[in-house]
Amino acid sequence: MNAKIKTNCRDARGLLGKLGEYINFSTPWVQRHIANCPKCQKRFAAVSKVYLAMSLVKACPHNIDLLKRANIQTVDSLSHGVRGTAKADKLRIAMPQMKLAEKFSPVRGALANTAACIAIMLFAKAGILNSMEKFQTDSKKVIENYYEKNIGSELTDEIFS
Amino acid sequence: MLSRASISIEKGLSMSSRAESYRRLWDFAVPDSTIASQKWVLSAMQSLGPELITMLWRILGNEQDVCDCYQDTFLHLAHIETGQKKPSNIRAYVFRSASNTAISILRRKLIEQKNLCRIAENPKSQTPVGGELDSGSLQRQLRLNIAKLPEYLRDVVALHDLAEFPYSQVAKILKITQGAARVYRHKAVQLLAVWMKE
Numbered sequence: 600m601n602a603k604i605k606t607n608c609r610d611a612r613g614l615l616g617k618l619g620e621y622i623n624f625s626t627p628w629v630q631r632h633i634a635n636c637p638k639c640q641k642r643f644a645a646v647s648k649v650y651l652a653m654s655l656v657k658a659c660p661h662n663i664d665l666l667k668r669a670n671i672q673t674v675d676s677l678s679h680g681v682r683g684t685a686k687a688d689k690l691r692i693a694m695p696q697m698k699l700a701e702k703f704s705p706v707r708g709a710l711a712n713t714a715a716c717i718a719i720m721l722f723a724k725a726g727i728l729n730s731m732e733k734f735q736t737d738s739k740k741v742i743e744n745y746y747e748k749n750i751g752s753e754l755t756d757e758i759f760s
Numbered sequence: 761m762l763s764r765a766s767i768s769i770e771k772g773l774s775m776s777s778r779a780e781s782y783r784r785l786w787d788f789a790v791p792d793s794t795i796a797s798q799k800w801v802l803s804a805m806q807s808l809g810p811e812l813i814t815m816l817w818r819i820l821g822n823e824q825d826v827c828d829c830y831q832d833t834f835l836h837l838a839h840i841e842t843g844q845k846k847p848s849n850i851r852a853y854v855f856r857s858a859s860n861t862a863i864s865i866l867r868r869k870l871i872e873q874k875n876l877c878r879i880a881e882n883p884k885s886q887t888p889v890g891g892e893l894d895s896g897s898l899q900r901q902l903r904l905n906i907a908k909l910p911e912y913l914r915d916v917v918a919l920h921d922l923a924e925f926p927y928s929q930v931a932k933i934l935k936i937t938q939g940a941a942r943v944y945r946h947k948a949v950q951l952l953a954v955w956m957k958e
Contacts, residue, residue: 645953652902652956653921655895661817661826666809668823669830673805676835681798690802695810 666695801838804850812858815923819862821903829865833858852933859918866907905955913948916941 633639662668670690674682681687703710722728739759746755812833816826833854837847847853906917912934919930920941927945931938 641957642953645957646949648898648956649902649949649952652898656818656821656899656902656922657924659818659821659899661813662823665817665823665826666813669813669827670805670809672827673831673834674802676831677798677801677838681802684799684802686799686802686806690805690809693806693809695813 663694666693667691798838800846801834804837804854805834808851808854811923812854815855815918816858816862818922819859819903819906819918820865821899825862825865829858829861832861849933852935855919855923855933856915859915863907863914863918866903870904870907901956902952905952908955909948909951913944913951916944917948917952920945 633643670693674687674690677687719728743755743759746758809830812830813826816829817823820826820829836857837850837854906914909917915934916930919925919933920927925933927938927941930941934941936944
């Protein structure tokens with residue numbers, strides 16, 4: 600029993616660094632182990648505090664015009680020849696924009712389904728599905744012939760009927 | 761009355777023309793090579809700006825500090841001497857130098873805070889009562905502890921956790937392997953956990 604707890608302890612310690620990436624507290628064996636191991640309880644509590652602080656830092660939003668202000672401050676301290684360019688003017692009014700992946704995250708599932716449907720339609724149109732079926736029947740025939748040669752036709756019929 | 765107005769207009773015109781001539785003089789004094797070197801900095805600002813602001817905000821948590829650090833980073837990039845070669849990996853250069861500047865600002869703040877606590881003679885008055893979760897102090901604690909990390913661990917935490925770069929990009933920026941980046945991050949989290957427990 601003790602040996603098992605120790606092994607789980609080692610595994611749990613190894614997974615501490617991956618917490619939040621690959622495993623979470625809801626994994627049954629992690630929960631079971633933490634419930635019985637006081638050392639791991641302390642370790643997980645300490646690491647969780649770090650992750651909590653990190654998520655708080657990430658969740659804290661800044662003003663929407665921060666990029667604009669930082670750009671203005673920087674551009675205004677560059678040389679005159681650069682300040683008047685169109686690019687500099689663009690930077691002066693720049694606003695943070697959502698990444699493409701973030702923009703489409705609510706409709707990601709629907710997009711994946713549509714893409715899968717389109718792919719199937721294209722395959723069907725290109726005759727790939729037919730050729731796959733043909734390949735399947737041909738290979739079945741080859742296997743049947745092989746069995747016929749080696750174990751006789753009666754047994755082969757029994758297997759493939 | 762009219763003559764007085766015309767005199768003031770003339771004065772205004774002469775002042776604006778003088779300002780224009782000074783501007784020309786200033787432009788003349790700035791060599792073309794400097795202008796050219798600063799133009800690609802604008803492109804770098806355009807492409808890296810939003811991500812850099814996010815990382816700096818998460819490290820510093822203060823908007824004025826973010827603006828100062830952002831300015832410092834790009835000005836440093838713009839004023840690289842003309843004889844020197846432009847950095848081969850601008851992304852790596854910008855993010856590393858920005859995180860270093862941000863950390864030095866944080867350290868300076870830490871020292872100032874310590875001095876203030878010493879003056880106040882009652883440093884425990886700011887801590888929450890009854891073990892309550894104070895998100896502000898937790899964030900501050902994390903930032904200060906990140907500033908205490910050794911450089912090789914700190915860079916990985918800043919790039920992977922605060923700038924949210926995948927390990928492949930972190931490895932590319934820091935010129936280490938992906939495995940090493942993972943190990944450093946694991947070590948950093950362990951250290952932070954020990955320090956934050958105290």
